[in-house]
Amino acid sequence: xxxxxxxxxxxxxxxxxxxxxxxxxxxxxxxxxxxxxxxxxxxxxxxxxxxxxxxxxxxxxxxxxxxxxxxxxxxxxxxxxxxxxxxxxxxxxxxxxxxxxxxxxxxxxxxxxxxxxxxxxxxxxxxxxxxxxxxxxxxxxxxxxxxxxxxxxxxxxxxxxxxxxxxxxxxxxxxxxxxxxxxxxxxxxxxxxxxxxxxxxxxxxxxxxxxxxxxxxxxxxxxxxxxxxxxxx
Amino acid sequence: xxxxxxxxxxxxxxxxxxxxxxxxxxxxxxxxxxxxxxxxxxxxxxxxxxxxxxxxxxxxxxxxxxxxxxxxxxxxxxxxxxxxxxxxxxxxxxxxxxxxxxxxxxxxxxxxxxxxxxxxxxxxxxxxxxxxxxxxxxxxxxxxxxxxxxxxxxxxxxxxxxxxxxxxxxxxxxxxxxxxxxxxxxxxxxxxxxxxxxxxxxxxxxxxxxxxxxxxxxxxxxxxxxxxxxxxxxxxx
Amino acid sequence: xxxxxxxxxxxxxxxxxxxxxxxxxxxxxxxxxxxxxxxxxxxxxxxxxxxxxxxxxxxxxxxxxxxxxxxxxxxxxxxxxxxxxxxxxxxxxxxxxxxxxxxxxxxxxxxxxxxxxxxxxxxxxxxxxxxxxxxxxxxxxxxxxxxxxxxxxxxxxxxxxxxxxxxxxxxxxxxxxxxxxxxxxxxxxxxxxxxxxxxxxxxxxxxxxxxxxxxxxxxxxxxxxxxxxxxxxxxxxxxxxxxxxxxxxxxxxxxxxxxxxxxxxxxxxxxxxxxxxxxxxxxxxxxxxxxxxxxxxxxxxxxxxxxxxxxxxxxxxxxxxxxxxxxxxxxxxxxxxxxxxxxxxxxxxxxxxxxxxxxxxxxx
Numbered sequence: 054x055x056x057x058x059x060x061x062x063x064x065x066x067x068x069x070x071x072x073x074x075x076x077x078x079x080x081x082x083x084x085x086x087x088x089x090x091x092x093x094x095x096x097x098x099x100x101x102x103x104x105x106x107x108x109x110x111x112x113x114x115x116x117x118x119x120x121x122x123x124x125x126x127x128x129x130x131x132x133x134x135x136x137x138x139x140x141x142x143x144x145x146x147x148x149x150x151x152x153x154x155x156x157x158x159x160x161x162x163x164x165x166x167x168x169x170x171x172x173x174x175x176x177x178x179x180x181x182x183x184x185x186x187x188x189x190x191x192x193x194x195x196x197x198x199x200x201x202x203x204x205x206x207x208x209x210x211x212x213x214x215x216x217x218x219x220x221x222x223x224x225x226x227x228x229x230x231x232x233x234x235x236x237x238x239x240x241x242x243x244x245x246x247x248x249x250x251x252x253x254x255x256x257x258x259x260x261x262x263x264x265x266x267x268x269x270x271x272x273x274x275x276x277x278x279x280x281x282x283x284x285x286x
Numbered sequence: 287x288x289x290x291x292x293x294x295x296x297x298x299x300x301x302x303x304x305x306x307x308x309x310x311x312x313x314x315x316x317x318x319x320x321x322x323x324x325x326x327x328x329x330x331x332x333x334x335x336x337x338x339x340x341x342x343x344x345x346x347x348x349x350x351x352x353x354x355x356x357x358x359x360x361x362x363x364x365x366x367x368x369x370x371x372x373x374x375x376x377x378x379x380x381x382x383x384x385x386x387x388x389x390x391x392x393x394x395x396x397x398x399x400x401x402x403x404x405x406x407x408x409x410x411x412x413x414x415x416x417x418x419x420x421x422x423x424x425x426x427x428x429x430x431x432x433x434x435x436x437x438x439x440x441x442x443x444x445x446x447x448x449x450x451x452x453x454x455x456x457x458x459x460x461x462x463x464x465x466x467x468x469x470x471x472x473x474x475x476x477x478x479x480x481x482x483x484x485x486x487x488x489x490x491x492x493x494x495x496x497x498x499x500x501x502x503x504x505x506x507x508x509x510x511x512x513x514x515x516x517x518x519x520x521x522x523x
Numbered sequence: 524x525x526x527x528x529x530x531x532x533x534x535x536x537x538x539x540x541x542x543x544x545x546x547x548x549x550x551x552x553x554x555x556x557x558x559x560x561x562x563x564x565x566x567x568x569x570x571x572x573x574x575x576x577x578x579x580x581x582x583x584x585x586x587x588x589x590x591x592x593x594x595x596x597x598x599x600x601x602x603x604x605x606x607x608x609x610x611x612x613x614x615x616x617x618x619x620x621x622x623x624x625x626x627x628x629x630x631x632x633x634x635x636x637x638x639x640x641x642x643x644x645x646x647x648x649x650x651x652x653x654x655x656x657x658x659x660x661x662x663x664x665x666x667x668x669x670x671x672x673x674x675x676x677x678x679x680x681x682x683x684x685x686x687x688x689x690x691x692x693x694x695x696x697x698x699x700x701x702x703x704x705x706x707x708x709x710x711x712x713x714x715x716x717x718x719x720x721x722x723x724x725x726x727x728x729x730x731x732x733x734x735x736x737x738x739x740x741x742x743x744x745x746x747x748x749x750x751x752x753x754x755x756x757x758x759x760x761x762x763x764x765x766x767x768x769x770x771x772x773x774x775x776x777x778x779x780x781x782x783x784x785x786x787x788x789x790x791x792x793x794x795x796x797x798x799x800x801x802x803x804x805x806x807x808x809x810x811x812x813x814x815x816x817x818x819x820x821x822x823x824x825x826x827x828x829x830x831x832x833x834x835x836x837x838x839x840x841x842x843x844x845x846x847x848x849x850x851x852x853x854x855x856x857x858x859x860x861x862x863x864x865x866x867x868x869x870x871x872x873x874x875x876x877x878x879x880x881x882x883x884x885x886x887x
Contacts (some may be wrong), residue, residue: 059379
């Protein structure tokens with residue numbers, strides 16, 4: 054238990070709140086990495102998920118891809134990206150880039166599958182009724198399918214965000230910065246207080262991310278309960 | 287940082303001659319592959335079994351006392367959201383480099399999955415089936431073990447599959463404290479800029495996940511002959 | 524057999540009782556229907572008998588003992604229970620489903636197997652069915668399995684909650700007929716809930732008509748309820764066409780049949796013509812030593828010396844003694860002969876039923 058206490062002491066020590074290795078700087082680094090990766094992942098996965106859900110093409114391969122993608126350990130994705138970067142783009146290897154690519158790849162499967170399932174599970178009778186009223190395919194997508202799929206799309210974004218924030222903590226292993234720095238450095242130097250402080254910061258940031266996206270989900274789909282049993286993990 | 291740079295330099299100097307997979311490395315490391323594999327399987331089983339032993343009674347309780355659903359979901363939701371590796375390092379000063387340090391965070395992660403699927407499975411039993419069973423004179427215990435649990439099996443096993451596959455992936459993180467099963471090869475590959483162990487670690491952990499998934503799927507088919515392929519879905523996708 | 528004494532069910536936080544103060548005496552071997560509009564507490568009443576719902580007041584005495592003083596689990600094993608959607612266990616085969624209660628009460632496997640076979644036969648269930656799962660059966664089959672399962676341990680009392688409501692009308696009719704046939708043999712004490720007045724009329728020995736709050740408006744045989752509804756509520760509830768519904772309850776065997784105009788094939792044509800004119804129907808039945816050959820009219824008899832020379836035409840419809848007056852009426856209004864011809868099972872002529880005769884019966 055004393056380890057926890059030391060970690061808390063480290064956290065409140067003013068000395069750790071300034072400079073390039075200070076808490077604000079590291080938090081900012083961590084958030085930047087995560088936000089960039091999440092945005093890119095969403096820009097790739099949401100449109101594809103909408104397209105697959107709407108046209109119902111390639112459903113089988115989407116599910117297979119998502120399953121394989123999710124079974125690859127995040128440590129492995131980070132490591133692979135880093136090694137590729139070192140080999141192919143040595144000048145960029147020791148920066149944010151490999152981390153961002155890895156985090157983006159990590160976020161794609163869960164956003165894709167949730168978007169696709171969200172669109173695909175819209176009641177076919179409702180879709181038929183909408184078509185019967187004369188809506189075009191585009192109108193069906195934007196006025197019916199997307200609003201109906203919103204809770205699941207938001208769930209996908211939330212899960213991806215939490216996973217990205219968590220894995221960004223490993224970025225320090227490949228010279229990527231972020232809050233993981235404290236853990237990796239602390240572990241190397243046997244400084245328990247630093248390790249614990251880093252772990253607490255990563256945990257808190259993950260929980261805050263989860264909370265923020267839960268609130269966002271409520272705001273974007275006020276009429277549908279967020280606690281529906283269908284929400285995937 | 288200097289370690290990495292030194293490693294990178296070595297790596298760059300030999301990258302033209304280094305193949306993606308060096309088979310000789312694999313044949314030299316068969317023993318280690320086996321022992322890491324056993325460690326990986328062992329950690330997975332410990333995690334899922336203990337996680338299930340906690341989540342199952344909680345779900346049974348919650349299915350009968352609805353007020354408990356929300357607090358249990360919230361608590362297990364927090365445990366699920368805390369990154370496993372952060373959790374591991376949080377425990378490190380307390381429990382050291384022990385098995386506990388690895389397994390507790392993994393169990394914590396699996397609880398929400400197992401709890402929600404077990405509860406959803408129990409909830410999926412048609413009310414009229416339960417009513418008829420009670421009407422025929424089944425006691426509460428008989429209702430649970432002879433009706434609710436068998437009928438919930440497909441969803442419960444779906445939860446076990448997700449928890450197992452996730453755990454197999456997460457265990458690799460524990461390589462950071464030397465107990466990561468195949469994850470150790472990934473970390474070795476990263477630290478030595480050497481593709482072979484890295485890819486061996488990735489491929490074997492993914493293969494293990496798929497094998498475990500298939501095994502559980504087979505188990506599900508075996509214990510639920512009445513549930514034709516259609517109609518049964520897990521809470522999680 | 525079952526007596527409900529001032530039974531009451533109040534749910535906390537509601538002003539009025541679901542069932543207020545219900546007293547009902549059900550005899551051994553009779554089939555009682557609980558009917559009434561929604562909210563009348565008929566299902567609540569049924570479920571209080573096997574304590575799926577706990578009464579908040581009164582006594583329910585079953586076979587001499589107060590059910591409220593018994594262990595509910597043991598109590599239920601001795602009462603057959605059938606519900607609308609059957610509630611068959613989806614993960615157990617038909618055989619295992621039927622065997623549920625016998626196993627619970629500890630019968631040995633041999634006895635259970637014999638009993639299941641017996642029930643499968645009684646309920647006319649295919650030989651391949653026992654090893655299938657409920658999902659593989661049709662709605663009607665499932666419903667029969669539901670009833671068979673309730674009868675498995677041979678309970679003296681059966682409770683049925685809308686047992687035939689979930690199937691289509693044709694299947695329902697067949698299930699009802701089968702129910703009557705089986706109940707005729709087994710004479711269980713049966714209480715069933717239905718929202719379908721016609722079903723209650725068809726199946727029950729007595730019907731209990733309940734008003735909102737479990738108020739018993741009338742408890743009498745269907746025939747009495749139809750002939751003498753106790754009050755406006757009952758009159759309105761059993762609805763229009765009370766006369767027709769009563770006709771459905773009376774069998775042709777129950778009333779006197781008119782002999783009708785008859786002539787033997789060996790009789791003279793003149794005799795046949797006189798019979799036609801006397802009856803005023805415009806035709807006469809030709810009956811050869813009891814066997815009905817058909818009918819002839821003046822035109823057919825033209826130029827004949829003997830009645831048998833004319834070719835008799837067949838009646839388009841007959842009724843038998845087991846048919847109801849309602850079916851006889853249908854036969855009258857749809858036939859060209861303006862009467863219903865009554866025959867025995869073996870096409871032996873018994874007589875005719877006219878519209879006048881039937882309306883006399885309703886007014887009686």
